[in-house]
Amino acid sequence: MTYLLISLPFLAIAAVAAWAARPRERTAFRRRAIATAVAAAVLLVLTAVFDSLIVGTGIVAYDDVHRSGWAIGLAPVEDFLYPLAGVLLLPAVWNLSARAGRRPAAEVDG
Numbered sequence: 001m002t003y004l005l006i007s008l009p010f011l012a013i014a015a016v017a018a019w020a021a022r023p024r025e026r027t028a029f030r031r032r033a034i035a036t037a038v039a040a041a042v043l044l045v046l047t048a049v050f051d052s053l054i055v056g057t058g059i060v061a062y063d064d065v066h067r068s069g070w071a072i073g074l075a076p077v078e079d080f081l082y083p084l085a086g087v088l089l090l091p092a093v094w095n096l097s098a099r100a101g102r103r104p105a106a107e108v109d110g
Contacts, residue, residue, distance in 0.1 A: 003078035004068045007085075014085035014092070021092035021099075036087060043083040051075030 018036075023029045052073035054060050062076055070077040 002066050002068060003062065003076065004081075007078050007081040011081050011085045011088075014089040017092035017096070018088040021095040023095075032091070036091065040084060040087045043087055044080055047080055047083050048072045048075055051079045 023032055051060075052075050055062070055074040067076050068078060072080065
């Protein structure tokens, strides 16, 4: 099994959660999309820099048999899926938990 196949289910779960927690109002959706894109860009740049340092210094080594072969710097592309999943999942969990906290007592009790 490759690192990419291990990472894809996490990204899929995060994408589904982000879709379920998306704002229904168009303006709020646009603001959330812009904030997510900015956060993702920052995290991906940081991942490229620090993963390249970690791999370059030999702290972490990847078995070439399980890698896709693609890399950004010294970091395999599979390493970039986890920060992307995180940037999708964290706001989704936050939003879904906030929605659950706003439900009337009759809905929560069932």
